[in-house]
Amino acid sequence: DAGITQSPRHKVTETGTPVTLRCHQTENHRYMYWYRQDPGHGLRLIHYSYGVKDTDKGEVSDGYSVSRSKTEDFLLTLESATSSQTSVYFCAIREAVGTDTQYFGPGTRLTVL
């Protein structure tokens, strides 16, 4: 999985609780992404980062926030989890401008009860 780890790999939580997912890369790539994968929707971009402390929204960003304080770590936070955020979350990385390819991590399965 291209030097990408995600933690935790599985999590069950209750509605209204905060949740933080972590993506860690060893490739020193500049760009990092968070996607969610749901049946019938493919993968949809939540947020992305183009450098330390530089982030931007994707198409399904409502209810999520992100932070990147180090090149290697990109955190996704659900401030108050809802059942609609039950999904599989994938992190991806991309090397630099001029290279299009994104490489994906193994995913985190989140269940919100």
Added chain:
Amino acid sequence: GENVEQHPSTLSVQEGDSAVIKCTYSDSASNYFPWYKQELGKGPQLIIDIRSNVGEKKDQRIAVTLNKTAKHFSLHITETQPEDSAVYFCAASKNSGNQFYFGTGTSLTVIP
């Protein structure tokens, strides 16, 4: 924004036969089209990609074709093997952009 449609959603083939998965896109500015293979419980893995200045690209048993005029691209897998069974996703993006738009996936089953 871009809209990527993928067909079929499920596909079963006999081992040794060919499999074809098709995607259409709506934004004529899209210029990068990757294909990903996802096995159960794993993240998507890039298997082949094509840029808009190329009409076809081949890598052993896998090929991708692109028709810019019609705004569609296809994945072709020849001599299928049971290990090709997985979910395949197409995607489109533009200008080394950060927004990839994915199709909804095709579940391919290769029957031994």
